Amino acid sequence: MSVQKLSLLPAGYCLVDASALDTRRKVGEMARLPIWSYLIETSDGPILIDTGMPESCIHEPAEFFRGTEDEGLIVPEMKAQDLITNVIGRCGYQPSDLVCVVSTHLHFDHAGGNQLFPYTEIVLQRAEYEAALKQDNYFDICKDPALLYRFVDGDTELVPGVQLVFTPGHTPGHQSVLVSTPNDTILLAIDAAYHRPNYEDGVPFAVRDAEKAFDSIAKLKRLTKETSAKVFFGHDAGQAEEWKVYPESY
Ligand SMILES: [Zn+2]
Known part of the structure; x- marks a missing residue:
């Protein structure tokens, strides 16, 4: 597979x-x-990383607290076009076409559409699933026990050219993804850093465990040095303008 x-x-x-x-x-x-x-x-078919927000956020725009009331609000802004089946539909795919789904972590804005892939293997760190089962700050639909999970433990080569990089801290079992295409090496940091200042300047952000989050950023910096990867952050407001976004690709 390439x-x-x-x-x-x-x-x-x-x-x-x-x-x-x-x-x-x-x-x-x-x-x-x-x-x-x-x-x-890939030569064997498409792999999807993360599934966006739940369908319910289209119909019932709601707000909820990020953690406790002191941590402020989250207000999803989702349209029908943002539903993951519509997102991959624009690329010409339906769920049954996928080789697998990689879940980087089980927050609602990353795993909200996992239930739309009931027959697809969902590759997830075991530590993340176990933490989600114990903690009530995860949406139930993001940890549905009926889905077909394939658990991994720590750094794992998913297929040649796709490396799952264990980066706990934001959540207990968070993983980032290093992707090597024929022309580029790109590190999808996901929520190991929400945006560039977290990564480059050590600005503290929303994490479960600050020490582990800091160690994970140090690990990603070592990895980018070794591989010369470009880093794409999980929620950087300005970065889309600097990157080739779909329908362009790397
Ligand atoms: Zn997150």
Whole structure:
């Protein structure tokens, strides 16, 4: 199996209290952050990374607290076009076409559409699933026990050219993804860093375990140095303008 190309797929927006990007800030001001999924096309078929927000966010725009009330609000901003089956539909695929889904972690804006892939293997860190089962700050639909999980433990080569990189901290079993296409090496940091200042300047952001999050960023920096990878962040408001977004690809 070889990787042919990587596409960055926009999957809506989320208004989040800006203190999530910098926990030193006071709660009360909102930031509009992009949500992403990613499609890796291989010689054996497509692999989807993350499934965006749940369908319910289209019909019932709701707000909820990020953690406790002190951490401010999250307000999903989702349209029908952002539903993951519609997102991959624009690329010419339906769920049954996928080789597998990679779930980077089980937050609602990354695993909200997992239930739309009931017959597809969902590759997930075991530590993330176990944490989600124990913690009530995960949506139930993001940890549906009926789905076909394939658990991995730590750094794992998914297929040649796609490396799952264990980066706990934001959540207990978070993983980032290093993708080598014929022309580029790209590190999808996902929520190991919401945006560039978290990664480059050490600005503290919304994490479950700050020490582990800091170690994970150090690990990603070592990896990018070794591989010369370009880093794409999980929710960087400005980066879409600097990158080739679908229908372009890498
Ligand atoms: Zn997250």
